[in-house]
Amino acid sequence: MTTILISGLGLIGSSMARVMKQSAAELTLLGDDPNDDTAQFLLDQGIIDERVTLLDAANRADIILLAGPVSVIIKQLKQLANVLLKPNVLVTDVGSSKTQVMAAAKDLENRQIAFMGGHPMAGSHQTGAHAGRKHLFDHATYFLVNGTQTTAQTKSFQALLATADLRWTTVSAAEHDALVSSISHVPHVLAANLVNTAAQQLRHDPVGLSAAAGGFKSTTRIAASDPRMWTAIMLSNADVISDQLTTYIDQLKLIQAAIKSRDADQIRHFFERAKAIREQLDHDDSRGK
Ligand SMILES: NC(=O)C1=CN([C@@H]2O[C@H](COP(=O)(O)OP(=O)(O)OC[C@H]3O[C@@H](n4cnc5c(N)ncnc54)[C@H](O)[C@@H]3O)[C@@H](O)[C@H]2O)C=CC1
Ligand SMILES: O=C(O)C(=O)Cc1ccc(O)cc1
Numbered sequence: 106m107t108t109i110l111i112s113g114l115g116l117i118g119s120s121m122a123r124v125m126k127q128s129a130a131e132l133t134l135l136g137d138d139p140n141d142d143t144a145q146f147l148l149d150q151g152i153i154d155e156r157v158t159l160l161d162a163a164n165r166a167d168i169i170l171l172a173g174p175v176s177v178i179i180k181q182l183k184q185l186a187n188v189l190l191k192p193n194v195l196v197t198d199v200g201s202s203k204t205q206v207m208a209a210a211k212d213l214e215n216r217q218i219a220f221m222g223g224h225p226m227a228g229s230h231q232t233g234a235h236a237g238r239k240h241l242f243d244h245a246t247y248f249l250v251n252g253t254q255t256t257a258q259t260k261s262f263q264a265l266l267a268t269a270d271l272r273w274t275t276v277s278a279a280e281h282d283a284l285v286s287s288i289s290h291v292p293h294v295l296a297a298n299l300v301n302t303a304a305q306q307l308r309h310d311p312v313g314l315s316a317a318a319g320g321f322k323s324t325t326r327i328a329a330s331d332p333r334m335w336t337a338i339m340l341s342n343a344d345v346i347s348d349q350l351t352t353y354i355d356q357l358k359l360i361q362a363a364i365k366s367r368d369a370d371q372i373r374h375f376f377e378r379a380k381a382i383r384e385q386l387d388h389d390d391s392r393g394k
Pocket of ligand 1: 112113114115116117118137138139140143172173174175177178199200201202224225226227228229230231232233234331334338
């Protein structure tokens with residue numbers, strides 16, 4: 106019997122619980138979340154077996170999965186370094202940035218407790234346990250950042266998520282944070298900025314945003330994500346995101362200059378390049394790469 110303790114039972118934590126419940130292993134799933142409705146909902150659904158608090162129940166767990174906001178994960182890693190744990194426990198997380206998380210795990214690792222950084226590259230702009238589902242992570246990339254875990258611990262964690270058919274990808278924390286800044290963190294800033302800027306420009310227009318077609322809506326879907334979660338992500342990867350925004354602003358100025366000077370070749374080249382790359386992404390997805 107394997108005992109798993111998940112702290113943070115929102116979209117990601119509850120979806121991880123749902124996937125693990127389908128695994129072949131005999132599991133006891135302990136869940137920690139300050140939200141009473143969330144915990145009761147997951148107990149009623151049979152998704153968790155028992156509601157606990159992280160620090161009280163930590164010594165019962167074979168695997169501890171931290172799935173709260175990044176700021177909470179960082180605090181919890183420091184707290185876990187001061188409580189009694191099973192000697193072979195694996196502590197892991199799902200946070201959207203990794204450098205600060207790996208640094209926060211150092212005290213735990215110094216106590217010979219295994220930690221492995223993790224990040225599933227699937228989710229939604231929705232939050233909370235009701236939005237969670239067992240197919241949320243199907244075929245997604247799942248980043249792992251090696252800490253002090255053994256190969257056997259990595260394999261037993263991967264086996265718990267086998268039904269999701271994940272693309273396991275091991276990277277360093279710095280590689281992870283640069284890559285994910287490009288494909289997730291900066292796009293979130295841009296989506297929110299598109300919405301805020303359009304709303305500001307259209308504030309006196311009686312039709313305004315209500316006329317938006319699918320393009321505006323699909324480009325900005327993620328602007329409806331949880332502001333508190335995204336503030337924690339921004340703060341945890343601030344230098345990388347800020348540097349990439351500088352590059353982004355430089356690129357924006359180049360296309361602005363091309364539009365202003367009516368440079369049709371440069372404008373067309375700009376769109377041709379993006380179209381080819383974007384179509385390749387769809388092509389790769391459809392082939393399950
Ligand atoms: N939303 C997404 O699409 C993805 C999010 N992530 C990461 O997963 C983590 C969770 O995100 P979501 O599930 O989307 O957020 P969520 O808002 O749906 O869930 C977070 C949960 O953590 C709980 N929580 C807050 N403080 C806590 C504490 N002190 N102790 C225990 N639980 C606490 C909340 O009550 C809530 O149920 C974040 O670190 C996020 O960066 C990773 C991949 C995708
Ligand atoms: O809603 C979407 O499409 C996302 O991009 C979800 C997401 C949010 C945060 C992550 O760290 C990873 C994935």
